[in-house]
Amino acid sequence: MIGEILNTAFITGLIGAAMRMATPIIFATLGEIINERAGILNLGIEGIMLMGAMTGFLVSITTGLLWIGVLAAALVGMILSLLMAFLTVYLGLSQHVSGLGITLFSTGLAMFIYRIHFGSPLVPPIVEPFTQVTIPLLSKIPVIGPSLFDQYALTYIAVLLIPIISIILYKTHIGLKIRTVGENPLAADNVGVNVYLTRTLCLVTGGALIGIGGSFLTLDHQNMFLIDVIGGRGWVSIAMVIFGNWDPLKGALGAFIFGFLDGLQLRLQGLGIKVPFDIFLMIPYLMTIIALVGVSRKAAVPACLLKPYRREEKGV
Amino acid sequence: MVTVTANQPVVEMQSITKQFLDVVANRNINFNLFPKEICALLGENGAGKTTLMNILFGYYTCDKGEIFIKGKKAELSSPRDAICRGVGMIHQHFTLVPSQSVLENIIIGTEMRKSGFLDLKAAKDKLLHLQERFGLHIDPEARIWTLAIGEQQRVEILKALYRDVEILIMDEPTAVLAPSEISDLFRTLKSLVQEGKSIVFITHKLKEVIAIADRIVVLRRGEVVAERRTGDTNLRELANLMVGRDVLERISRKKIPPGEPVLEIHNLAVSNDKGLEAVKDIKLVVRKNEILGIAGVSGNGQRELAETLFGIREPQKGTIKINGITLHSGSPVSAIKLGMARIPEDRIETGLMMDLSVEENLILETHVSPDFHKRGLLNFNKIHQFSNELIEGYGIMTSGRDAVTRSLSGGNLQKVILARELSGKPTLIVASQPTRGLDVGAMEYIHQRILQEKERGAAIILISEDLDEIFILSDRIVVMYEGQIMGDVQLEEASREQIGLWISGVKK
Numbered sequence: 001m002i003g004e005i006l007n008t009a010f011i012t013g014l015i016g017a018a019m020r021m022a023t024p025i026i027f028a029t030l031g032e033i034i035n036e037r038a039g040i041l042n043l044g045i046e047g048i049m050l051m052g053a054m055t056g057f058l059v060s061i062t063t064g065l066l067w068i069g070v071l072a073a074a075l076v077g078m079i080l081s082l083l084m085a086f087l088t089v090y091l092g093l094s095q096h097v098s099g100l101g102i103t104l105f106s107t108g109l110a111m112f113i114y115r116i117h118f119g120s121p122l123v124p125p126i127v128e129p130f131t132q133v134t135i136p137l138l139s140k141i142p143v144i145g146p147s148l149f150d151q152y153a154l155t156y157i158a159v160l161l162i163p164i165i166s167i168i169l170y171k172t173h174i175g176l177k178i179r180t181v182g183e184n185p186l187a188a189d190n191v192g193v194n195v196y197l198t199r200t201l202c203l204v205t206g207g208a209l210i211g212i213g214g215s216f217l218t219l220d221h222q223n224m225f226l227i228d229v230i231g232g233r234g235w236v237s238i239a240m241v242i243f244g245n246w247d248p249l250k251g252a253l254g255a256f257i258f259g260f261l262d263g264l265q266l267r268l269q270g271l272g273i274k275v276p277f278d279i280f281l282m283i284p285y286l287m288t289i290i291a292l293v294g295v296s297r298k299a300a301v302p303a304c305l306l307k308p309y310r311r312e313e314k315g316v
Numbered sequence: 317m318v319t320v321t322a323n324q325p326v327v328e329m330q331s332i333t334k335q336f337l338d339v340v341a342n343r344n345i346n347f348n349l350f351p352k353e354i355c356a357l358l359g360e361n362g363a364g365k366t367t368l369m370n371i372l373f374g375y376y377t378c379d380k381g382e383i384f385i386k387g388k389k390a391e392l393s394s395p396r397d398a399i400c401r402g403v404g405m406i407h408q409h410f411t412l413v414p415s416q417s418v419l420e421n422i423i424i425g426t427e428m429r430k431s432g433f434l435d436l437k438a439a440k441d442k443l444l445h446l447q448e449r450f451g452l453h454i455d456p457e458a459r460i461w462t463l464a465i466g467e468q469q470r471v472e473i474l475k476a477l478y479r480d481v482e483i484l485i486m487d488e489p490t491a492v493l494a495p496s497e498i499s500d501l502f503r504t505l506k507s508l509v510q511e512g513k514s515i516v517f518i519t520h521k522l523k524e525v526i527a528i529a530d531r532i533v534v535l536r537r538g539e540v541v542a543e544r545r546t547g548d549t550n551l552r553e554l555a556n557l558m559v560g561r562d563v564l565e566r567i568s569r570k571k572i573p574p575g576e577p578v579l580e581i582h583n584l585a586v587s588n589d590k591g592l593e594a595v596k597d598i599k600l601v602v603r604k605n606e607i608l609g610i611a612g613v614s615g616n617g618q619r620e621l622a623e624t625l626f627g628i629r630e631p632q633k634g635t636i637k638i639n640g641i642t643l644h645s646g647s648p649v650s651a652i653k654l655g656m657a658r659i660p661e662d663r664i665e666t667g668l669m670m671d672l673s674v675e676e677n678l679i680l681e682t683h684v685s686p687d688f689h690k691r692g693l694l695n696f697n698k699i700h701q702f703s704n705e706l707i708e709g710y711g712i713m714t715s716g717r718d719a720v721t722r723s724l725s726g727g728n729l730q731k732v733i734l735a736r737e738l739s740g741k742p743t744l745i746v747a748s749q750p751t752r753g754l755d756v757g758a759m760e761y762i763h764q765r766i767l768q769e770k771e772r773g774a775a776i777i778l779i780s781e782d783l784d785e786i787f788i789l790s791d792r793i794v795v796m797y798e799g800q801i802m803g804d805v806q807l808e809e810a811s812r813e814q815i816g817l818w819i820s821g822v823k824k
Contacts, residue, residue: 171433176424180413187411189375191425191475192396300415311375 008143014263016147019155020221022252022259024049026158027213028237029244029251030165031077031206036241037169038202039182039304040088043099045210046234047106048080050227052214054110057225058117061127069127070154070215077211078204080106085200092308103234111227129223130154152220154212161209162252169248178202182302185309195309210234236285243291245300257287324387326351326483326514327372327403332381334367341367342378343538349483354505354515356529358522358558360755362725364538365518366408369485372516373405374398385483404476405485408492410468414461418454419443422475446477450507466497473504484508485516490524491753494613496820502528520558520755522551534558555756569767574791575604578744578775584634586620594620596799598634602744607766607776609790611783612819614749617799618779619661622748625777626658627651628666638744652681657742659733661749661779667733668721675703675717678736706735711761727758734765745769748779763789783815797821
């Protein structure tokens with residue numbers, strides 16, 4: 001049995017699966033990091049992912065064009081985030097309540113639209129999903145070649161987004177604005193940065209990524225839409241943001257570890273090891289709690305996360 | 317292009333009116349600022365100084381009135397509009413991001429970039445050049461949280477200069493500074509004026525006004541009541557103008573010989589939040605009918621000492637005895653039971669529950685008392701009576717005992733704390749910075765109350781940065797410096813020079 005686990009094919013397959021499992025979480029984690037760095041906790045994430053998954057699936061099946069489906073998922077993520085921005089940035093309502101509201105609303109809406117369009121068929125409709133893109137030469141590297149360079153296009157994009165978002169956040173004036181708006185919106189306002197606009201744009205951009213993350217689940221990972229397709233991956237992403245200390249690189253690493261455990265769990269089940277799925281689902285949360293206990297004193301929570309910004313309030 | 321001549325104002329604010337809900341913060345104010353001058357905007361808390369300047373900075377929009385900057389009418393709807401016109405403002409509470417570097421804090425929003433990336437090198441060069449020119453030195457790479465308050469203020473000034481500000485508004489810039497930092501700041505302001513800047517200096521401290529301003533505009537209850545050249549006025553006149561009555565403190569104090577010891581502190585050592593030793597082996601005794609003033613610049617262990625006495629911080633070693641009974645360390649309940657009244661340094665953070673009513677705050681420490689209960693439930697008849705008496709007795713200005721505490725002004729917040737703490741006839745009062753940030757009227761009231769308590773028989777520790785306050789109230793003065801007691805002297809034998817030396821760490 002150890003031999004079965006330690007052979008090359010198993011490891012190749014496992015790393016490949018980890019990358020696939022991690023993809024939607026990387027998208028959602030990066031999106032959520034952009035939101036939270038600007039000071040908004042987007043608990044609508046789970047619902048936005050579900051709407052992304054449903055919209056991507058529906059549009060792809062209708063148009064026959066998978067990329068249009070992905071774009072539609074991004075768009076629906078942006079629209080729902082715009083609603084979030086209206087509630088939390090402009091009206092200054094509780095981010096917890098608004099976010100959970102959007103998740104509940106989106107969950108209902110996704111099922112509603114799906115039912116209207118497809119009714120309740122005995123066999124769920126399926127879409128012809130994306131196929132893996134094999135990168136020449138690199139995929140010939142032993143062990144890691146086939147696992148890392150024979151992936152879906154969205155997986156490559158997710159990986160590329162990690163350094164891109166890091167650079168934007170730390171090396172550009174846009175990133176400086178985003179970080180300042182999350183840390184001290186008054187400071188940003190005082191130097192002429194539009195706090196409301198910055199927060200809104202961050203929500204919308206993050207929402208697009210979260211929506212795309214959802215669509216991966218119905219257009220790559222699976223080829224059908226089920227109401228529980230997200231399966232808590234939005235919440236996992238929130239945990240990964242904390243695990244990664246609001247840093248894109250560390251957050252993505254957390255997502256990869258989650259993907260790895262997820263992939264391992266599936267494979268171990270395949271080998272006939274009787275461990276309930278739930279045990280593995282607990283692992284990322286346990287991991288986050290353990291990591292938080294370790295880093296809690298140094299946790300770089302954006303100082304004004306959850307705090308609405310109001311200009312004409314007495315006592316400034 | 318309008319040229320600015322020496323007698324033409326750089327800022328003209330005409331008939332400015334601003335109302336918040338039912339409070340008129342500014343009523344028909346005319347204010348001018350002339351080139352190369354330091355103009356002090358003097359007034360009590362709530363006089364409308366900050367509001368007026370927030371309007372000039374575009375942070376608030378005025379309900380009525382017009383603003384001209386350098387001769388041109390200015391529509392200011394956000395700070396960005398003001399910055400474009402050369403107006404910068406440094407708020408009383410700095411607007412810096414602690415986790416970011418000095419450079420990042422300064423350049424944000426200035427769009428210094430090279431093909432989309434932040435051009436940190438060019439920005440740093442510009443900053444270093446400014447530092448050289450104005451003599452404001454600070455490491456551009458340092459994180460804000462590692463800097464002292466005075467240094468953070470320098471960052472704020474550099475932030476304004478980096479934006480080529482010509483008109484600089486400073487809101488209570490000395491409130492948080494140590495005396496040596498204040499003289500540095502004044503030197504900086506003078507050099508800024510020499511370089512052609514114009515400065516508005518918001519304050520309620522009369523001596524500073526005389527020391528730094530060329531011209532003084534006095535606000536009271538949202539209106540301009542007077543304007544003076546510094547040479548043509550004096551402290552007493554300014555005080556009268558500011559509060560509308562004669563208040564330079566002439567408090568009468570009775571000489572009462574101190575009685576038996578009430579508080580005895582033995583070999584007390586306390587660590588601060590970072591685990592470093594903040595209070596080092598302190599011995600102190602305070603007697604009945606005695607006010608012990610603890611002078612010194614904040615950050616020399618006073619806060620940790622007060623918190624230990626309050627029972628909210630555990631000492632490393634040592635004992636605290638009140639009337640001979642040992643204070644159970646780290647237990648606020650023990651402190652209350654032993655008859656200690658606690659007036660904390662930060663009234664908003666630790667003194668009050670801002671979102672509860674005035675009444676609820678008044679019974680915060682005594683709500684468990686059987687007096688306030690009937691058959692296991694709170695006896696509101698008694699509680700209402702109790703809080704009405706206190707509100708009246710202490711002259712707390714509020715719409716009623718049900719008003720949310722947040723709606724009170726600073727002086728009234730402190731009165732709520734005072735009323736709560738003194739209602740139990742404490743044997744020991746520990747007051748930490750009891751008048752910080754309060755206006756002259758409220759300050760005087762609190763001083764009188766503290767003296768009354770002494771006459772009643774309480775032993776009092778007064779921790780204050782304000783030397784005037786220390787000298788007005790104390791019977792005996794000690795100075796804390798780096799966690800140690802520098803000296804211990806009776807009021808009659810104390811000289812300001814001596815205390816001043818102790819405060820700056822010079823022994824002998």
